[in-house]
Amino acid sequence: MTNELWALVAFLLTFIGLVLMYRYFGKEGLFVWVAVGTVIANIQVTKSVELFGITATLGNVLFASIYLATDILNDRYGRTIAKKAVWLGFASAIIMTVLMTTSLQFIPTSTDIAQESMKTLFCVVPRIVLGSIIAYIIGQYVDVYLFNFIKKYFASERTFIIRAYGSTIFSSIVDTALFSIIAFTGLMPNAVVFEIFITTYIFKLASTLFNIPFGYWAKTYHKEIQ
Secondary structure, eight states: OOHHHHHHHHHHHHHHHHHHHHHHHHHHHHHHHHHHHHHHHHHHTTOEEEETTEEEETTHHHHHHHHHHHHHHHHHHOHHHHHHHHHHHHHHHHHHHHHHHHHTTSOOOTTOSSHHHHHHHHTTHHHHHHHHHHHHHHHHHHHHHHHHHHHTTOOSSTTHHHHHHHHHHHHHHHHHHHHHHHHHBTTBOHHHHHHHHHHHHHHHHHHHHHHHHHHHHHHTSSTTOO
16 A cells, blocks of 8 residues: 555554543543553654655654543543643653663674664664653643633533644644754754654644544543543
8 A cells, every 4th residue: 555545544543542542441541542652653753754745754643643632631631630641651751762772782692683673763762752752741731731721712512623723733833843853953954854844744733633523532432521
């Protein structure tokens, strides 16, 4: 299949997975989604692909799902719970980086087949995770703040779309800009870094525009919690 078709498959698997985690595990399921999703997205983002003729990194869909998860938590359970999910994602990324960096320090056997591949992947990860962590914390806090600000004026169940779109569209600009600058400046030409910023934001925005129906779907569960 083409990259574009795989992108569609990844989108559907990601957001259906998010809904099912909330359906069967409640807010704890979304906590797990944020924590595991942050780790996987930080690995995915090391891979560059071409989509619709432009260069992009993977991980955009998964990062968009993390924003949706925190928006659902914020909407259903409040700002404190949403912030707890943000810090769980932060802790997960730190743990992954420390443990994988430690793993690389072991001297492999002569028959080992994993060391070089792990070095290729995880030697880049600390810088990417640093950029991701800074962008993640600031971007998520902007998202949580904007979501609650918008909720003061659009608080009904039907206007969840306004809260989710409004907060994520602006917070994703902050998140993407910080990540692109910290993770790739010096590793790639500035023109490529700028292209990654633009394309990453476009794909995050596209994921946001199309993921809100999954947010409404998820919110049909555990409706007794307000």
